[in-house]
Amino acid sequence: MSTINAVIASASQQFKTSIGRPMFRFCVIGQPILFGLILGMIYLEKSNIDFTLFAVFGSGLSTFWSSICFSSASDIHRERWYGTLETIYSAPVGFKWIVLGKIIGNSIWGVFSIGLSFSVVVLLFQRQIIIGNLSLLLVGLFLMTLSLIAIGYLFAALFTLSRNARIMMNFMEYPVYILCGILFPLEQLPLLIRSFAYVLSPTWAVKIIHLAVSGSSLFSAINYIVGLVVITIIYGVLAVYFFEKIDVKCRVEATLEVY
Amino acid sequence: MKNPIITVQSLKRTYLTHIGLLNKEKKLVEALKGIDFEVYPGEIFGLLGPNGAGKTTTIKILTTLLAPSSGQAKVFGFKAFGEEKKIRPRINFIFGGERSLYWRLSGLDNLKYFADIYKIPRKKQTELIDDLLKEVGLYDVRKRKVETYSKGMKQKLQIARALLNDPEIIFLDEPSIGLDPVAARTLKNMIRALSEKGKTVLLTTHYMQEAEELCHRIAVINHGQIIALDTVEGLKNRVKNEQNSSQMPNLEDAYIHLISEPNIA
Numbered sequence A: 001m002s003t004i005n006a007v008i009a010s011a012s013q014q015f016k017t018s019i020g021r022p023m024f025r026f027c028v029i030g031q032p033i034l035f036g037l038i039l040g041m042i043y044l045e046k047s048n049i050d051f052t053l054f055a056v057f058g059s060g061l062s063t064f065w066s067s068i069c070f071s072s073a074s075d076i077h078r079e080r081w082y083g084t085l086e087t088i089y090s091a092p093v094g095f096k097w098i099v100l101g102k103i104i105g106n107s108i109w110g111v112f113s114i115g116l117s118f119s120v121v122v123l124l125f126q127r128q129i130i131i132g133n134l135s136l137l138l139v140g141l142f143l144m145t146l147s148l149i150a151i152g153y154l155f156a157a158l159f160t161l162s163r164n165a166r167i168m169m170n171f172m173e174y175p176v177y178i179l180c181g182i183l184f185p186l187e188q189l190p191l192l193i194r195s196f197a198y199v200l201s202p203t204w205a206v207k208i209i210h211l212a213v214s215g216s217s218l219f220s221a222i223n224y225i226v227g228l229v230v231i232t233i234i235y236g237v238l239a240v241y242f243f244e245k246i247d248v249k250c251r252v253e254a255t256l257e258v259y
Numbered sequence B: 001m002k003n004p005i006i007t008v009q010s011l012k013r014t015y016l017t018h019i020g021l022l023n024k025e026k027k028l029v030e031a032l033k034g035i036d037f038e039v040y041p042g043e044i045f046g047l048l049g050p051n052g053a054g055k056t057t058t059i060k061i062l063t064t065l066l067a068p069s070s071g072q073a074k075v076f077g078f079k080a081f082g083e084e085k086k087i088r089p090r091i092n093f094i095f096g097g098e099r100s101l102y103w104r105l106s107g108l109d110n111l112k113y114f115a116d117i118y119k120i121p122r123k124k125q126t127e128l129i130d131d132l133l134k135e136v137g138l139y140d141v142r143k144r145k146v147e148t149y150s151k152g153m154k155q156k157l158q159i160a161r162a163l164l165n166d167p168e169i170i171f172l173d174e175p176s177i178g179l180d181p182v183a184a185r186t187l188k189n190m191i192r193a194l195s196e197k198g199k200t201v202l203l204t205t206h207y208m209q210e211a212e213e214l215c216h217r218i219a220v221i222n223h224g225q226i227i228a229l230d231t232v233e234g235l236k237n238r239v240k241n242e243q244n245s246s247q248m249p250n251l252e253d254a255y256i257h258l259i260s261e262p263n264i265a
């Protein structure tokens, strides 16, 4: 019970304070609007389905991804600078739960940014938005949120270990836009790279959302749903494994502090 | 004699540092070269030593934040590295200055958050936090953001945070650094009050007068080695004898004499 309290406390603290930071505000407010505009222009001449897929959802998903990337790295780093990392690291509730709360707090903003870019694109471009299967769409968005939480969690574990994690974070942000079919169809990529894309869970989420937009049944998307769930679980298990590892490693290598 | 609450034996810690940007050269720093000491329940135990002596490293190991390279560090009889889960709920720590707080949150919100992650039941929290805020004298400003607090106020909030889980041992690393005399005296009184309540305090400081007034026993540490360990009187006597002086030195004179002795080991 008190563990859940701590996760909620950490999530709500994160939710309340992160938006006070200019960089994060840009990430969840500025970027969805800008991406919505840019992608809206790019896909203006394309079919309604392509417009819906890449302008409406592409802008939302990419900003969600950015905020996960950005925050999971910088949150841990910030705690290190505040000198609070040691306190939360050794708190009786367990560091991994506190970090999970933080990622959840950020993801709530991520969901908000999807909604924002959606509204911007719909209002500004006045195009017909196609959603063939709403319930499948909701399933896809929900699973995608879970899976991004799992990725953010995995990253955060790695970022606790390294003081140079910011570089890695920047390095991850753009490849995922390209690799996962967020901004253009995956089929445009060479086969070899495409197979790598299936290790990344956003690829599967994007597939489900695409099927939902084109009106496929829940049943026909079942492969992707199962795939996404399985990958998310793998990420989650890996993250927990890493948290066990870092508990030892960051004390041996003294990475909790600024030095 | 009571059993020690902290036992440190042949404790060593080295750090690996990288120097240079491109041609990363590795350098091994020996922060602790094998130290031994014990702390008893209810004691105020001081660690004195120049910058870089290894005081913070010792405290980090005992607070389960850093692994020893070799040797033993036990708290309540449990290994600080390996049995940390048994130690963490029963201790707390403050690392000097104004850090370790969320400056964008109010003092009250800081404490609420820390109470949650210290697993203090919500039912108990309100009363506990109010009591602590009153105890450290921050109750009236509890809703103000920490960034508007003075150094002394931040330090008081840190103390309130460190008392949330009612720890049996409190580790204080340079708690009085940068405090004005009034705030420093308040802090001193608080530390004394903690000890009177039966809590064990392990503290580091550069202020000799503070150490002299507070500490039951003091370990002087230099270059990663303990060069003296005694009561304040004991340390002074030793130096008096070594200097063949008829006058009793004060702690500061004794300390300076000790750390300028040629290294024995």
Ligand SMILES: Nc1ncnc2c1ncn2[C@@H]1O[C@H](COP(=O)(O)OP(=O)(O)O)[C@@H](O)[C@H]1O
Pocket (backbone or CB within 6 Å): A254, A257, A259, B015, B016, B017, B029, B030, B031, B049, B050, B051, B052, B053, B054, B055, B056, B057, B058
């Ligand atoms: N994280 C670290 N990485 C590398 N060297 C360190 C680190 N922390 C401390 N040191 C080195 O270890 C020695 C002891 O440091 P410390 O324990 O902080 O001393 P004190 O607290 O007594 O000033 C110093 O030489 C310091 O430079």
Ligand SMILES: [Mg+2]
Pocket (backbone or CB within 6 Å): B052, B055, B056, B057, B173
């Ligand atoms: Mg220090």
